[in-house]
Amino acid sequence: MGGRSVPGGPRPVGLMATSRLEAFSDGVFAIAITLLVLDLAVPARSPSGSGGLASALGREWPSYFAYLVSFLIIGIIWVNHHTVFDTVRLVDRPVLFANLGLLLVVSALPFPTRLLAEYLTAGADSHVAAAIYSAAMLAMSLAFSTLWLVITRDARLLHQHIDAASSRAALRRFGLGNVFYLGTIGLAFLSAIATLAVHAALAVYYCFNQLPVARSGAVAPDGGIRRDESDG
Amino acid sequence: MGGRSVPGGPRPVGLMATSRLEAFSDGVFAIAITLLVLDLAVPARSPSGSGGLASALGREWPSYFAYLVSFLIIGIIWVNHHTVFDTVRLVDRPVLFANLGLLLVVSALPFPTRLLAEYLTAGADSHVAAAIYSAAMLAMSLAFSTLWLVITRDARLLHQHIDAASSRAALRRFGLGNVFYLGTIGLAFLSAIATLAVHAALAVYYCFNQLPVARSGAVAPDGGIRRDESDG
Amino acid sequence: MGGRSVPGGPRPVGLMATSRLEAFSDGVFAIAITLLVLDLAVPARSPSGSGGLASALGREWPSYFAYLVSFLIIGIIWVNHHTVFDTVRLVDRPVLFANLGLLLVVSALPFPTRLLAEYLTAGADSHVAAAIYSAAMLAMSLAFSTLWLVITRDARLLHQHIDAASSRAALRRFGLGNVFYLGTIGLAFLSAIATLAVHAALAVYYCFNQLPVARSGAVAPDGGIRRDESDG
Amino acid sequence: MGGRSVPGGPRPVGLMATSRLEAFSDGVFAIAITLLVLDLAVPARSPSGSGGLASALGREWPSYFAYLVSFLIIGIIWVNHHTVFDTVRLVDRPVLFANLGLLLVVSALPFPTRLLAEYLTAGADSHVAAAIYSAAMLAMSLAFSTLWLVITRDARLLHQHIDAASSRAALRRFGLGNVFYLGTIGLAFLSAIATLAVHAALAVYYCFNQLPVARSGAVAPDGGIRRDESDG
Numbered sequence: 001m002g003g004r005s006v007p008g009g010p011r012p013v014g015l016m017a018t019s020r021l022e023a024f025s026d027g028v029f030a031i032a033i034t035l036l037v038l039d040l041a042v043p044a045r046s047p048s049g050s051g052g053l054a055s056a057l058g059r060e061w062p063s064y065f066a067y068l069v070s071f072l073i074i075g076i077i078w079v080n081h082h083t084v085f086d087t088v089r090l091v092d093r094p095v096l097f098a099n100l101g102l103l104l105v106v107s108a109l110p111f112p113t114r115l116l117a118e119y120l121t122a123g124a125d126s127h128v129a130a131a132i133y134s135a136a137m138l139a140m141s142l143a144f145s146t147l148w149l150v151i152t153r154d155a156r157l158l159h160q161h162i163d164a165a166s167s168r169a170a171l172r173r174f175g176l177g178n179v180f181y182l183g184t185i186g187l188a189f190l191s192a193i194a195t196l197a198v199h200a201a202l203a204v205y206y207c208f209n210q211l212p213v214a215r216s217g218a219v220a221p222d223g224g225i226r227r228d229e230s231d232g
Numbered sequence: 233m234g235g236r237s238v239p240g241g242p243r244p245v246g247l248m249a250t251s252r253l254e255a256f257s258d259g260v261f262a263i264a265i266t267l268l269v270l271d272l273a274v275p276a277r278s279p280s281g282s283g284g285l286a287s288a289l290g291r292e293w294p295s296y297f298a299y300l301v302s303f304l305i306i307g308i309i310w311v312n313h314h315t316v317f318d319t320v321r322l323v324d325r326p327v328l329f330a331n332l333g334l335l336l337v338v339s340a341l342p343f344p345t346r347l348l349a350e351y352l353t354a355g356a357d358s359h360v361a362a363a364i365y366s367a368a369m370l371a372m373s374l375a376f377s378t379l380w381l382v383i384t385r386d387a388r389l390l391h392q393h394i395d396a397a398s399s400r401a402a403l404r405r406f407g408l409g410n411v412f413y414l415g416t417i418g419l420a421f422l423s424a425i426a427t428l429a430v431h432a433a434l435a436v437y438y439c440f441n442q443l444p445v446a447r448s449g450a451v452a453p454d455g456g457i458r459r460d461e462s463d464g
Numbered sequence: 465m466g467g468r469s470v471p472g473g474p475r476p477v478g479l480m481a482t483s484r485l486e487a488f489s490d491g492v493f494a495i496a497i498t499l500l501v502l503d504l505a506v507p508a509r510s511p512s513g514s515g516g517l518a519s520a521l522g523r524e525w526p527s528y529f530a531y532l533v534s535f536l537i538i539g540i541i542w543v544n545h546h547t548v549f550d551t552v553r554l555v556d557r558p559v560l561f562a563n564l565g566l567l568l569v570v571s572a573l574p575f576p577t578r579l580l581a582e583y584l585t586a587g588a589d590s591h592v593a594a595a596i597y598s599a600a601m602l603a604m605s606l607a608f609s610t611l612w613l614v615i616t617r618d619a620r621l622l623h624q625h626i627d628a629a630s631s632r633a634a635l636r637r638f639g640l641g642n643v644f645y646l647g648t649i650g651l652a653f654l655s656a657i658a659t660l661a662v663h664a665a666l667a668v669y670y671c672f673n674q675l676p677v678a679r680s681g682a683v684a685p686d687g688g689i690r691r692d693e694s695d696g
Numbered sequence: 697m698g699g700r701s702v703p704g705g706p707r708p709v710g711l712m713a714t715s716r717l718e719a720f721s722d723g724v725f726a727i728a729i730t731l732l733v734l735d736l737a738v739p740a741r742s743p744s745g746s747g748g749l750a751s752a753l754g755r756e757w758p759s760y761f762a763y764l765v766s767f768l769i770i771g772i773i774w775v776n777h778h779t780v781f782d783t784v785r786l787v788d789r790p791v792l793f794a795n796l797g798l799l800l801v802v803s804a805l806p807f808p809t810r811l812l813a814e815y816l817t818a819g820a821d822s823h824v825a826a827a828i829y830s831a832a833m834l835a836m837s838l839a840f841s842t843l844w845l846v847i848t849r850d851a852r853l854l855h856q857h858i859d860a861a862s863s864r865a866a867l868r869r870f871g872l873g874n875v876f877y878l879g880t881i882g883l884a885f886l887s888a889i890a891t892l893a894v895h896a897a898l899a900v901y902y903c904f905n906q907l908p909v910a911r912s913g914a915v916a917p918d919g920g921i922r923r924d925e926s927d928g
Contacts, residue, residue, distance in 0.1 A: 020254060020314050022716060027262025027491075030723025033803060034731065035266065040807040042814050045821075053821035057828075071803070075796040079789070082716050093311070097439060100307040107265060107303070111272040118274050125277075125285035132289075207793060252486055252546050259494025259723075267498065325543070329671060332539040339497060339535070343504040350506050357509075357517035364521075484718055484778050491726025499730065557775070561903060564771040571729060571767070575736040582738050589741075589749035596753075 015090040015156070021099055022085055028103045029081070032110060033074045036067050039114045062120035069196055070113040072203040077106060077140065080206075087162045088151055095157065098150040102143040105136065112136040120192050130188035130195040137199060138181035145175050177202075247322040247388070253331055254317055260335045261313070264342060265306045268299050271346045294352035301428055302345040304435040309338060309372065312438075319394045320383055327389065330382040334375040337368065344368040352424050362420035362427040369431060370413035377407050409434075479554040479620070485563055486549055492567045493545070496574060497538040500531050503578045526584035533660055534577040536667040541570060541604065544670075551626045552615055559621065562614040566607040569600065576600040584656050594652035594659040601663060602645035609639050641666075711786040711852070717795055718781055724799045725777070728806060729770040732763050735810045758816035765892055766809040768899040773802060773836065776902075783858045784847055791853065794846040798839040801832065808832040816888050826884035826891040833895060834877035841871050873898075 040063055043056035081102075091099075112133040119129035148171050151157055158167075180202060188195045272295055275288035313334075323331075344365040351361035380403050383389055390399075412434060420427045504527055507520035545566075555563075576597040583593035612635050615621055622631075644666060652659045736759055739752035777798070787795075808829040815825035844867050847853055854863075876898060884891045 016314065016318055020258060020317075023255060023258045023719060024262055024310060024314075026716060026719045027259055027723055028266055030491075030720055031263055031266040031727055032269075033799070034724055034727040035269070037728075037731070037804055037806050038270070038734070040804075042807075042810050045814055045818055053815060053818075053824045057824075067804075068800075071800055075793075075799075078720060079792050079796070082712065082720075082792070085716075086712055096311050096314070097307075100311070103265070103307075104300075104303055108269055108272070108299075110269050111274075114274050118277055119285060122277055122285075128285045128289075248546065248550055252490060252549075255487060255490045256494055256542060256546075259491055259726075260498055263495055263498040264501075267501070270502070328543050328546070329539075332543070335497070335539075336532075336535055340501055340504075340531075342501050343506075346506050350509055351517060354509055354517075360517045360521075480778065480782055484722060484781075487719060487722045488726055488774060488778075491723055492730055495727055495730040496733075499733070502734070560775050560778070561771075564775070567729070567771075568764075568767055572733055572736075572763075574733050575738075578738050582741055583749060586741055586749075592749045592753075 015092050016096075018085055018088050018091055021091055021096060025081060025099060025103060026078075028107050029074060029078045032107050033071055033078075035110050036070055036074075036113060039063060039110065039117060040067060063117040065196060065200075066113050066117040066120065069200045069203060070109055072207075073137070073140075073199065074106060074109060076203055076206050077102075077144065080144065084148060084151065087158055087167070089159045090157050091151075092154070092157065094150050095147070098143075098147040102140070102147050105140040105143050109136060109140070116192070116196065120196065126192035127189045130192035131185050133199070134181060134184040134188050134195060138178065138185065141178045141181050145171065145178065177206075247324050248328075250317055250320050250323055253323055253328060257313060257331060257335060258310075260339050261306060261310045264339050265303055265310075267342050268302055268306075268345060271295060271342065271349060272299060295349040297428060297432075298345050298349040298352065301432045301435060302341055304439075305369070305372075305431065306338060306341060308435055308438045309334075309376065312376065316380060316383065319390055319399070321391045322389050323383075324386070324389065326382050327379070330375075330379040334372070334379050337372040337375050341368060341372070348424070348428065352428065358424035359421045362424035363417050365431070366413060366416040366420050366427060370410065370417065373410045373413050377403065377410065409438075479556050480560075482549055482552050482555055485555055485560060489545060489563060489567060490542075492571050493538060493542045496571050497535055497542075499574050500534055500538075500577060503527060503574065503581060504531060527581040529660060529664075530577050530581040530584065533664045533667060534573055536671075537601065537604075537663065538570060538573060540667055540670045541566075541608065544608065548612060548615065551622055551631070553623045554621050555615075556618070556621065558614050559611070562607075562611040566604070566611050569604040569607050573600060573604070580656070580660065584660065590656035591653045594656035595649050597663070598645060598648040598652050598659060602642065602649065605642045605645050609635065609642065641670075711788050712792075714781055714784050714787055717787055717792060721777060721795060721799060722774075724803050725770060725774045728803050729767055729774075731806050732766055732770075732809060735759060735806065735813060736763060759813040761892060761896075762809050762813040762816065765896045765899060766805055768903075769833070769836075769895065770802060770805060772899055772902050773798075773840065776840065780844060780847065783854055783863070785855045786853050787847075788850070788853065790846050791843070794839075794843040798836070798843050801836040801839050805832060805836070812888070812892065816892065822888035823885045826888035827881050829895070830877060830880040830884050830891060834874065834881065837874045837877050841867065841874065873902075 041060065043053065043060070046052055046056075088095075112129075112135075116129045116133045119125045122129070148167075152167055152171070184195055184198055184202075187198060273292065275285065275292070278284055320327075344361075344367075348361045348365045351357045354361070380399075384399055384403070416427055416430055416434075419430060505524065507517065507524070510516055510520075552559075576593075576599075580593045580597045583589045586593070612631075616631055616635070648659055648662055648666075651662060737756065739749065739756070742748055784791075808825075808831075812825045812829045815821045818825070844863075848863055848867070880891055880894055880898075883894060
């Protein structure tokens with residue numbers, strides 16, 4: 001039920017399987033994360049050809065730094081998107097549009113990345129670029145929180161073994177991230193480089209701190225399927 | 233039946249599952265919607281580096297406006313494409329080509345978007361750019377209507393619980409949209425900015441007004457599957 | 465059997481399901497067909513802004529012509545790829561690499577398209593560009609024929625209801641297309657525009673002339689599944 | 697079990713089906729391999745239009761050479777990724793991040809490809825470009841080995857008919873490739889063209905030398921499914 005195999009099978013009116021939402025989202029995530037590479041510029045070939053390439057590439061370090069941080073962030077959003085939709089059984093039209101809101105921010109991320117890479121060492125302008133980058137991350141975090149709110153508003157959308165109350169509690173803890181991202185907008189006006197470094201640190205932090213989705217289904221050690229009685 | 237799992241299983245000769253059509257379409261939609269970001273230009277770094285970035289970005293507002301409207305429109309086409317193919321069980325060669333016609337318009341949309349972003353405030357040329365943008369939206373709407381006509385011409389292509397007669401009636405209502413898009417071509421010669429604003433409003437309207445696909449399959453409150461007798 | 469759902473289930477050693485080959489191919493087709501739009505250039509904004517956009521766009525007709533023909537050709541290759549893999553049950557390593565050969569040509573098509581769009585009206589250089597375009601189409605046709613030869617060499621790869629002998633006969637008829645594509649290389653040295661027009665005509669011809677894959681599975685009019693005794 | 701059809705079904709806590717990891721990876725591979733074509737430059741149209749296109753294209757041979765080698769390498773990584781995940785039943789968070797590490801290198805490959813294409817014949821700078829290209833290949837190989845180590849550390853992640861001990865032995869043989877790639881970094885300082893040629897030769901070698909995944913499931917000649925008793 002709810003898989004690609006029976007896309008139009010009997011389901012509550014207006015509810016749809018998650019498969020195409022996941023496929024479309026995977027496409028947007030994959031393209032956004034791969035388009036970042038287009039902004040790694042190859043230095044113009046100097047006429048003399050006398051060994052200046054290494055230093056020319058070295059001067060491009062802001063591009064590599066911004067590329068790495070943005071790749072990591074989009075990658076982690078994808079992992080969390082995957083984790084969230086692993087708990088979802090069906091989607092309705094509001095979920096499709098809340099997801100579209102998240103994809104809008106994700107697909108736009110190559111632009112603030114390019115902007116910050118270009119202006120990271122540009123004096124006064126570096127603060128503007130870093131603030132825009134931080135604002136994009138805040139928008140991403142808010143869009144993600146909104147998506148989760150929209151999903152958990154209707155228990156029919158979730159798999160039966162998901163504990164909706166715990167999931168909402170997890171969302172409150174996750175929502176604290178929004179405060180951190182808001183703080184990085186302020187930090188941008190102190191130092192653009194420090195701002196990018198903090199985003200890198202936040203991304204690494206989210207690598208190790210899993211989105212705590214409460215679930216109670218489990219497979220017994222013998223390989224058979226076991227369900228906690230309290231949930232089934 | 234009809235899923236990716238059994239792509240070559242026994243089916244009427246010449247009919248195919250919808251899975252690859254959906255996967256290919258999801259790919260084109262995802263790429264077209266993400267390529268839009270390539271046209272958000274990073275202003276050239278001025279030599280002085282004295283805080284002109286914010287105003288330089290501000291002058292780029294037509295790019296952001298066109299980006300948002302086109303993103304929303306492609307997103308809504310995707311939602312409607314998803315809604316339509318949720319009713320489809322099998323596809324034949326005419327459906328593949330009607331779908332290809334829609335994808336031609338969708339994949340071309342970044343071009344009129346870029347054109348309108350560049351010329352939105354360009355005097356006489358702004359009307360030409362806005363008319364081309366509107367014509368692209370009309371072509372998209374016509375391609376979508378054609379796709380639905382081709383799908384509903386053969387009842388074998390639809391899931392049994394879909395009411396083909398109601399779906400065709402819905403198409404007639406949906407077809408009224410073509411008249412609106414035709415009107416925006418005329419509006420383009422009055423004001424390019426108003427034209428883009430009307431497209432934004434039409435997109436928001438379509439967010440809230442669902443493509444009315446008639447279906448009668450439903451899941452009973454106890455989680456079991458129930459079918460209306462009149463359809464089964 | 466052979467679907468995404470059981471990707472590592474028991475199968476003959478070295479054989480794999482078709483799902484990821486199809487997903488990867490769908491991705492490459494979707495990206496190649498959508499990247500074509502990047503070569504539709506927005507004319508530079510003239511300082512006066514006095515209505516020269518329409519004629520500037522008109523001068524770009526070779527770009528639109530080449531875009532349409534290449535879109536149609538990639539679209540038809542995708543339809544035929546879909547039709548072929550609808551008959552395939554399992555793939556082995558030689559099929560993966562033959563498919564990679566086809567994808568190499570498909571993903572490269574935006575380059576000869578861009579080249580021909582730029583040089584279509586460029587005198588002597590137009591013949592070189594048209595010959596390269598035709599050579600790319602010949603390479604595409606040869607890669608497709610090779611893929612089919614590699615698939616039909618092992619009956620275990622096909623669904624049981626596919627008639628391998630008829631499929632090979634169909635391949636011979638299809639192989640005649642290679643001769644036509646060879647002819648367009650010669651035509652390129654007479655007229656680049658005529659060459660592109662012939663490619664358009666060939667593409668339209670292939671729209672209506674289906675790749676004749678012989679199959680005998682059928683669904684009885686009552687909706688039940690029927691198999692020809694001679695194949696089952 | 698473990699397929700897209702039942703994405704949230706009961707599974708050990710923290711383990712997920714492979715379908716979305718595969719779909720996201722297929723997307724990144726497909727985009728990286730197709731973006732390579734953007735770096736095949738169309739020569740600027742000379743004003744005279746007197747037949748200089750052929751020689752202008754001929755001077756671009758480093759671009760075509762680098763394009764072909766990188767296409768082949770990304771294609772082979774995809775084939776091997778497919779072969780590896782054909783043995784995987786479930787994934788956990790460390791596998792998602794190890795896979796993200798591989799995708800980081802894959803999606804970055806268009807950059808060293810563009811760099812080497814531009815600098816292949818650039819005297820002293822050619823060695824720097826070739827060393828960076830070789831380092832990218834070494835990073836790719838290390839990321840692939842890491843991914844396999846992370847997968848084979850937990851037998852629950854593999855299909856039951858996979859022999860984990862043999863798979864780890866295969867990994868040791870595969871790991872020898874890392875030494876070769878390290879050697880190509882040294883070779884880069886002797887000759888950039890020879891370095892690219894060696895990468896081409898290594899890619900062709902990997903075409904014919906399959907990643908030796910030990911498996912014992914088999915289909916009996918009569919089409920029925922047979923399992924080796926020692927594994928079932």
